[in-house]
Amino acid sequence: MEIRVLKYFLAVAREGNITRAAEILHITQPTLSRQLMQLEDELGTALFIRGKRKVLLTETGxxxxxxxxxxxxxxxxxxxEIGNQTHEVTGEIVLACGITEATKTMGKYIKEFKSLYPQVTFRIRNGNSDFIAEMIDNGLVDIGFALEPINLDKFDFLRMNQPEIWGILMKKDDPLAQKDFIEASDLKHLPLINTSRLETQNQFKEWMGEETYHQLHFVAVSELTTTASMLVSNDMGYAIVIKGSYHDGTDNELCFRPLLPQLTTNSLIIWKKYQSMSFTVSKFIDFLTKKIKEHQ
Incomplete structure (x- = not known):
């Protein structure tokens, strides 16, 4: 079995569709189908259950x-390991992230990596975790900093060692700001600005209780906390956000209060499985792996 053919096989297993896998691999669909059939012939067993639109793995697959x-x-x-002695760490690394506590840590990692390899440049794209996963899957981003829960079938990942704390963003002069924590009962009848991610909405629904959740009054949905913070500044409502995720450019008029009981999630560093990547990107992933292990 050739490494190249195994990569073809894994691409189809990941995508569940031969045409889509062929596009990602930059080969024709007939070529990919032929390679898979030759692999099955070589192993003497079926690896896929082929449907009209989707292929599934057999037990052997x-x-x-x-x-x-x-x-x-x-x-x-x-x-x-063999190439470390001959490769130069140069070129561009494309990152995607939201604004979280992990983003601050990412900034420190970038600065440290740049001090070791000054010829490397970084390009940053911003969006929520769904956007980040899509950009990586489409090959437009090398590495992303995303929030759980997220489907990791297509990604390798590192879990960062810091919880992301959910809470409510509001005006400092709001009566609710006098509290140290926000409870579910505090949110009834308030105009709320929800996160756009369905997975995060489900987390909040579970924390709130499904029956109570459906009684809440949502006035807006925002993909980015920076946008949500502007809505709060303009008295639109109260935003459900991650601590440290908003930028207060309005003379410190906003404040964050965590939920009680505490609701947290984890930040992940993700990149696409089986993706050919530059030596520089691989080096940065190795660097991130080492830094996270040091802080465990």
Whole structure:
């Protein structure tokens, strides 16, 4: 079995669609189908259950998927170890992130990496976790800083060692700002600005209680906390946000109060599985892995 063919197999297993996998791999669909059939002939077993629009792994296919992932990971590690003496760390790394506590940590990591490799430049794109995952999946971003919950089937990831705390953003002169924590009962009948991510809405719904949640009054939905903070500044309502995620450019007129009981999530560093990446991006991932292990 060739490494190249195993990568083809994993791309189809990940996408569940041969045409989509062929587009990502930049080969024709007939070529990819032929390679898969040759792999099945070589192994003497079916690897896929082929439907009209989707292909699923057989039991043998699931076993091969696990082994292929191990083989490719080992291959990448070996290439990096051998190439470390000859490659230069230069070029551009494209990152995507929202605004969270993890973003502040990311800034420190970038500065430290730049001090080690001054010829590297970073390009930053901003959006919520759904946007970040889509950009990485489409090959437009190398690495993303995203919030759980998120579907990780297509991504490798590192879990950062700091919780992201949910709470309510409001005006400092609001009576609710006198409280140290915000409870579910405080939010009834208030004009609320919700996060746009369905996964996060479900987290908040579980915290609130589904029956009470459906009684809440949502006046707006915002993809970015920076936009939500402007709505709060203009007396639109109270925003559901992550601590440290808003930029108060209105003379410090806003404040954050955490939820009680506490609602938290984790930040992840994600990148696409089985994706060919530059030596510089691989080096940065190794650097991030080391930094996170140091702080465990």
């Amino acid at each position: 699931m076993l091969l998927k696990r082994r292929a992932e191990e083989i490719i990971d080992l291959s990448k590690k070996t290439e990096l």
